[in-house]
Amino acid sequence: MTNALLHFRDVAVNLGGKEILRGVTSSLLRGKITALIGLNGSGKTTLLRAIIKEVPYDGQIEFRCGHDHSRPTPQHIGYVPQRLQIEARLPLTVRDLMALALQRKPLFLGISRRVNRMLEGLLQQVWLPADLLDRLVEKLSGGELQRVLLALALQPRPELLLLDEPASGIDFQHEQGYYDLLARLNRETGVTILLVSHELSVVSKHAHWVLCLKDGKIRCEGPPEETATREVVDEIFGAAKGVYTHHHHHHPTPQASG
Numbered sequence: 001m002t003n004a005l006l007h008f009r010d011v012a013v014n015l016g017g018k019e020i021l022r023g024v025t026s027s028l029l030r031g032k033i034t035a036l037i038g039l040n041g042s043g044k045t046t047l048l049r050a051i052i053k054e055v056p057y058d059g060q061i062e063f064r065c066g067h068d069h070s071r072p073t074p075q076h077i078g079y080v081p082q083r084l085q086i087e088a089r090l091p092l093t094v095r096d097l098m099a100l101a102l103q104r105k106p107l108f109l110g111i112s113r114r115v116n117r118m119l120e121g122l123l124q125q126v127w128l129p130a131d132l133l134d135r136l137v138e139k140l141s142g143g144e145l146q147r148v149l150l151a152l153a154l155q156p157r158p159e160l161l162l163l164d165e166p167a168s169g170i171d172f173q174h175e176q177g178y179y180d181l182l183a184r185l186n187r188e189t190g191v192t193i194l195l196v197s198h199e200l201s202v203v204s205k206h207a208h209w210v211l212c213l214k215d216g217k218i219r220c221e222g223p224p225e226e227t228a229t230r231e232v233v234d235e236i237f238g239a240a241k242g243v244y245t246h247h248h249h250h251h252p253t254p255q256a257s258g
Protein backbone atom coordinates (compact mmCIF):
# COMPACT_ATOMS: atom_id res chain seq x y z
CA MET A 1 0.00 0.00 0.00
CA THR A 2 1.94 3.03 -1.18
CA ASN A 3 -0.34 5.94 -0.49
CA ALA A 4 -0.54 5.41 3.24
CA LEU A 5 -0.93 8.22 5.76
CA LEU A 6 0.03 5.96 8.62
CA HIS A 7 1.89 2.66 8.95
CA PHE A 8 1.62 0.22 11.84
CA ARG A 9 4.61 -2.06 12.04
CA ASP A 10 4.49 -4.95 14.47
CA VAL A 11 2.61 -2.89 17.05
CA ALA A 12 2.15 -4.52 20.44
CA VAL A 13 0.51 -3.13 23.57
CA ASN A 14 0.74 -4.63 27.03
CA LEU A 15 -1.35 -3.21 29.83
CA GLY A 16 -1.55 -4.39 33.41
CA GLY A 17 0.57 -7.43 32.54
CA LYS A 18 -1.82 -8.40 29.76
CA GLU A 19 -1.09 -8.55 26.06
CA ILE A 20 -3.76 -6.38 24.48
CA LEU A 21 -2.41 -5.98 20.92
CA ARG A 22 0.28 -7.95 19.14
CA GLY A 23 1.86 -8.05 15.73
CA VAL A 24 -0.37 -5.34 14.30
CA THR A 25 1.04 -4.49 10.88
CA SER A 26 -1.09 -2.50 8.49
CA SER A 27 -1.65 0.96 7.01
CA LEU A 28 -4.28 3.61 6.77
CA LEU A 29 -4.92 4.79 3.22
CA ARG A 30 -4.55 8.53 2.84
CA GLY A 31 -7.82 10.31 2.27
CA LYS A 32 -9.89 7.16 2.77
CA ILE A 33 -12.27 5.86 5.42
CA THR A 34 -11.00 2.74 7.17
CA ALA A 35 -13.40 0.86 9.42
CA LEU A 36 -12.06 -1.02 12.41
CA ILE A 37 -14.29 -3.89 13.46
CA GLY A 38 -14.00 -6.49 16.18
CA LEU A 39 -15.81 -7.87 19.20
CA ASN A 40 -15.88 -6.12 22.55
CA GLY A 41 -12.46 -6.30 24.14
CA SER A 42 -10.61 -7.08 20.92
CA GLY A 43 -8.40 -3.98 21.26
CA LYS A 44 -10.04 -1.39 18.98
CA THR A 45 -9.98 1.49 21.47
CA THR A 46 -6.45 0.52 22.53
CA LEU A 47 -5.24 0.79 18.93
CA LEU A 48 -6.73 4.29 18.64
CA ARG A 49 -5.15 5.28 21.95
CA ALA A 50 -1.77 3.99 20.76
CA ILE A 51 -2.03 6.23 17.69
CA ILE A 52 -2.46 9.31 19.87
CA LYS A 53 0.24 8.00 22.23
CA GLU A 54 -2.15 7.66 25.14
CA VAL A 55 -0.87 4.14 25.73
CA PRO A 56 2.73 2.92 25.41
CA TYR A 57 3.43 0.48 22.59
CA ASP A 58 6.21 -1.55 21.03
CA GLY A 59 6.80 -1.51 17.31
CA GLN A 60 6.24 1.51 15.11
CA ILE A 61 3.37 3.79 14.25
CA GLU A 62 4.66 6.02 11.53
CA PHE A 63 2.96 9.07 10.04
CA ARG A 64 3.67 10.12 6.49
CA CYS A 65 2.41 13.63 6.59
CA GLY A 66 5.42 15.86 6.95
CA HIS A 67 4.52 17.06 10.43
CA ASP A 68 6.27 16.40 13.68
CA HIS A 69 4.33 13.69 15.44
CA SER A 70 6.91 12.97 18.09
CA ARG A 71 5.14 14.98 20.74
CA PRO A 72 3.01 13.09 23.27
CA THR A 73 -0.30 14.26 21.82
CA PRO A 74 0.21 14.59 18.11
CA GLN A 75 -1.25 17.60 16.38
CA HIS A 76 -3.37 17.15 13.30
CA ILE A 77 -5.22 14.21 14.75
CA GLY A 78 -8.84 14.67 15.78
CA TYR A 79 -10.07 12.10 18.28
CA VAL A 80 -13.64 11.43 19.35
CA PRO A 81 -13.48 8.98 22.25
CA GLN A 82 -15.91 6.16 22.88
CA ARG A 83 -16.74 7.53 26.30
CA LEU A 84 -16.44 11.00 27.74
CA GLN A 85 -13.98 11.30 30.57
CA ILE A 86 -15.51 14.55 31.73
CA GLU A 87 -18.66 14.83 33.77
CA ALA A 88 -21.19 15.47 31.04
CA ARG A 89 -23.56 17.10 33.49
CA LEU A 90 -21.48 20.21 34.02
CA PRO A 91 -23.57 23.36 33.93
CA LEU A 92 -21.58 24.47 30.89
CA THR A 93 -22.88 25.78 27.63
CA VAL A 94 -21.66 24.34 24.37
CA ARG A 95 -19.93 27.67 23.73
CA ASP A 96 -18.03 27.46 27.03
CA LEU A 97 -17.08 23.82 26.51
CA MET A 98 -15.74 24.49 23.03
CA ALA A 99 -14.01 27.73 23.98
CA LEU A 100 -12.33 25.96 26.91
CA ALA A 101 -10.94 23.41 24.51
CA LEU A 102 -9.90 25.82 21.78
CA GLN A 103 -8.87 28.98 23.58
CA ARG A 104 -5.58 29.30 25.37
CA LYS A 105 -6.83 31.68 28.02
CA PRO A 106 -9.23 31.21 30.93
CA LEU A 107 -12.93 31.59 30.24
CA PHE A 108 -13.30 34.45 32.75
CA LEU A 109 -11.33 36.63 30.37
CA GLY A 110 -14.15 36.22 27.91
CA ILE A 111 -14.45 34.63 24.52
CA SER A 112 -13.06 36.67 21.68
CA ARG A 113 -15.05 37.52 18.61
CA ARG A 114 -12.59 35.50 16.57
CA VAL A 115 -13.21 32.38 18.66
CA ASN A 116 -16.97 32.91 18.54
CA ARG A 117 -16.83 33.05 14.76
CA MET A 118 -14.67 29.94 14.73
CA LEU A 119 -17.23 28.11 16.91
CA GLU A 120 -20.07 29.01 14.57
CA GLY A 121 -18.04 27.81 11.60
CA LEU A 122 -17.25 24.53 13.32
CA LEU A 123 -20.90 23.88 14.16
CA GLN A 124 -21.81 24.61 10.58
CA GLN A 125 -19.35 21.96 9.45
CA VAL A 126 -21.16 19.34 11.50
CA TRP A 127 -24.61 20.54 10.42
CA LEU A 128 -25.60 22.00 13.77
CA PRO A 129 -27.37 25.36 14.14
CA ALA A 130 -25.40 28.21 15.73
CA ASP A 131 -28.00 28.63 18.50
CA LEU A 132 -26.87 25.30 19.92
CA LEU A 133 -23.87 27.24 21.30
CA ASP A 134 -26.03 28.65 24.06
CA ARG A 135 -27.53 25.34 25.11
CA LEU A 136 -26.28 23.49 28.18
CA VAL A 137 -24.08 20.49 27.40
CA GLU A 138 -26.09 18.38 29.83
CA LYS A 139 -29.28 19.10 27.89
CA LEU A 140 -27.93 17.91 24.55
CA SER A 141 -29.17 14.71 22.97
CA GLY A 142 -26.63 11.94 22.41
CA GLY A 143 -26.49 12.78 18.74
CA GLU A 144 -25.98 16.50 19.32
CA LEU A 145 -23.18 15.81 21.80
CA GLN A 146 -21.48 13.48 19.31
CA ARG A 147 -21.55 16.23 16.70
CA VAL A 148 -20.18 18.80 19.14
CA LEU A 149 -17.31 16.42 19.91
CA LEU A 150 -16.75 15.91 16.22
CA ALA A 151 -16.71 19.68 15.72
CA LEU A 152 -14.01 19.93 18.41
CA ALA A 153 -12.00 17.24 16.69
CA LEU A 154 -12.03 19.35 13.50
CA GLN A 155 -9.98 22.15 15.06
CA PRO A 156 -7.08 22.41 14.39
CA ARG A 157 -7.87 20.91 11.04
CA PRO A 158 -6.91 17.24 11.26
CA GLU A 159 -5.32 15.02 8.68
CA LEU A 160 -6.56 11.99 10.54
CA LEU A 161 -9.85 11.62 12.39
CA LEU A 162 -10.12 8.81 14.92
CA LEU A 163 -13.74 8.04 15.72
CA ASP A 164 -14.44 5.41 18.36
CA GLU A 165 -17.99 4.16 17.81
CA PRO A 166 -19.18 7.66 17.03
CA ALA A 167 -22.78 6.58 16.57
CA SER A 168 -23.31 5.03 19.99
CA GLY A 169 -26.21 6.83 21.57
CA ILE A 170 -27.65 7.96 18.26
CA ASP A 171 -30.91 6.60 16.93
CA PHE A 172 -31.10 4.92 13.57
CA GLN A 173 -32.44 7.91 11.65
CA HIS A 174 -29.85 10.34 12.99
CA GLU A 175 -27.13 7.75 12.59
CA GLN A 176 -27.60 7.78 8.81
CA GLY A 177 -27.22 11.56 8.86
CA TYR A 178 -24.10 11.30 10.99
CA TYR A 179 -22.40 8.92 8.58
CA ASP A 180 -23.47 10.98 5.58
CA LEU A 181 -21.81 13.92 7.33
CA LEU A 182 -18.58 11.93 7.83
CA ALA A 183 -18.60 10.81 4.22
CA ARG A 184 -19.02 14.39 3.10
CA LEU A 185 -16.22 15.66 5.37
CA ASN A 186 -14.01 12.94 3.93
CA ARG A 187 -14.89 13.85 0.35
CA GLU A 188 -14.68 17.60 0.74
CA THR A 189 -11.64 17.95 3.00
CA GLY A 190 -9.79 14.74 2.11
CA VAL A 191 -9.41 13.92 5.81
CA THR A 192 -8.35 10.33 6.49
CA ILE A 193 -10.77 8.60 8.85
CA LEU A 194 -10.37 5.58 11.11
CA LEU A 195 -13.77 4.60 12.34
CA VAL A 196 -14.67 1.96 14.93
CA SER A 197 -18.08 0.62 14.08
CA HIS A 198 -20.34 -2.26 14.96
CA GLU A 199 -22.60 -1.72 12.00
CA LEU A 200 -21.93 -3.82 8.96
CA SER A 201 -24.38 -1.75 6.94
CA VAL A 202 -22.45 1.42 7.78
CA VAL A 203 -19.13 -0.22 7.05
CA SER A 204 -20.26 -1.51 3.67
CA LYS A 205 -21.78 1.79 2.69
CA HIS A 206 -19.07 4.21 3.81
CA ALA A 207 -15.74 2.47 4.38
CA HIS A 208 -13.13 2.06 1.68
CA TRP A 209 -11.14 -0.47 3.67
CA VAL A 210 -11.88 -2.72 6.64
CA LEU A 211 -9.59 -3.97 9.41
CA CYS A 212 -10.88 -6.87 11.52
CA LEU A 213 -9.33 -7.20 14.97
CA LYS A 214 -9.64 -10.40 16.92
CA ASP A 215 -7.92 -11.05 20.24
CA GLY A 216 -5.53 -8.17 19.67
CA LYS A 217 -4.46 -9.26 16.20
CA ILE A 218 -5.52 -8.25 12.73
CA ARG A 219 -7.45 -11.25 11.58
CA CYS A 220 -8.39 -9.94 8.13
CA GLU A 221 -8.41 -6.80 6.06
CA GLY A 222 -9.69 -5.78 2.68
CA PRO A 223 -12.34 -3.84 0.82
CA PRO A 224 -15.77 -3.94 2.48
CA GLU A 225 -17.36 -6.04 -0.22
CA GLU A 226 -14.95 -8.83 0.73
CA THR A 227 -14.66 -8.32 4.47
CA ALA A 228 -17.85 -6.72 5.76
CA THR A 229 -20.10 -9.55 4.67
CA ARG A 230 -22.28 -11.59 6.97
CA GLU A 231 -20.41 -14.78 5.98
CA VAL A 232 -16.92 -13.46 6.69
CA VAL A 233 -17.98 -11.85 9.93
CA ASP A 234 -19.77 -15.01 11.08
CA GLU A 235 -16.73 -17.05 10.24
CA ILE A 236 -14.28 -14.80 12.03
CA PHE A 237 -16.28 -13.70 15.00
CA GLY A 238 -18.79 -16.51 15.36
CA ALA A 239 -22.41 -16.45 14.28
CA ALA A 240 -23.83 -16.56 17.79
CA LYS A 241 -22.44 -13.24 18.97
CA GLY A 242 -25.18 -11.06 17.56
CA VAL A 243 -22.93 -8.03 17.69
CA TYR A 244 -22.86 -7.18 14.01
CA THR A 245 -26.55 -6.80 13.51
CA HIS A 246 -28.48 -3.63 13.31
CA HIS A 247 -29.41 -2.07 16.63
CA HIS A 248 -31.91 0.73 16.56
CA HIS A 249 -30.78 1.80 19.97
CA HIS A 250 -27.10 1.80 20.50
CA HIS A 251 -25.42 1.12 23.74
CA PRO A 252 -21.73 1.68 24.35
CA THR A 253 -21.34 -2.03 25.04
CA PRO A 254 -23.58 -3.85 22.57
CA GLN A 255 -25.08 -6.96 24.04
CA ALA A 256 -25.42 -10.34 22.48
CA SER A 257 -28.92 -10.74 21.17
CA GLY A 258 -28.71 -14.52 21.17
Ligand SMILES: Nc1ncnc2c1ncn2[C@@H]1O[C@H](COP(=O)(O)OP(=O)(O)OP(=O)(O)O)[C@@H](O)[C@H]1O
Residues within 6 Å of the ligand: 015, 016, 018, 020, 038, 039, 040, 041, 042, 043, 044, 045, 046, 047, 082, 253
Ligand atom coordinates in the same frame (compact mmCIF):
# COMPACT_ATOMS: atom_id res chain seq x y z
N1 LIG B 1 -5.44 0.12 31.13
C1 LIG B 1 -5.74 -1.17 30.96
N2 LIG B 1 -5.22 -2.12 31.79
C2 LIG B 1 -5.51 -3.43 31.61
N3 LIG B 1 -6.31 -3.90 30.64
C3 LIG B 1 -6.85 -3.02 29.80
C4 LIG B 1 -6.60 -1.61 29.90
N4 LIG B 1 -7.27 -0.98 28.92
C5 LIG B 1 -7.91 -1.95 28.22
N5 LIG B 1 -7.66 -3.17 28.74
C6 LIG B 1 -8.17 -4.46 28.25
O1 LIG B 1 -7.76 -4.57 26.90
C7 LIG B 1 -8.73 -5.27 26.15
C8 LIG B 1 -9.07 -4.45 24.93
O2 LIG B 1 -9.75 -3.26 25.34
P1 LIG B 1 -10.29 -2.20 24.29
O3 LIG B 1 -10.99 -1.16 25.07
O4 LIG B 1 -9.21 -1.79 23.40
O5 LIG B 1 -11.35 -3.10 23.48
P2 LIG B 1 -12.42 -2.65 22.40
O6 LIG B 1 -12.20 -3.49 21.19
O7 LIG B 1 -12.40 -1.18 22.20
O8 LIG B 1 -13.79 -3.09 23.08
P3 LIG B 1 -15.26 -2.42 23.03
O9 LIG B 1 -15.89 -2.93 21.75
O10 LIG B 1 -15.94 -2.98 24.24
O11 LIG B 1 -15.10 -0.95 23.07
C9 LIG B 1 -9.89 -5.52 27.09
O12 LIG B 1 -9.81 -6.83 27.56
C10 LIG B 1 -9.65 -4.51 28.20
O13 LIG B 1 -10.18 -4.98 29.41
Ligand SMILES: [Mg+2]
Residues within 6 Å of the ligand: 044, 045, 046, 082, 164
Ligand atom coordinates in the same frame (compact mmCIF):
# COMPACT_ATOMS: atom_id res chain seq x y z
MG1 LIG C 1 -13.70 0.31 22.52
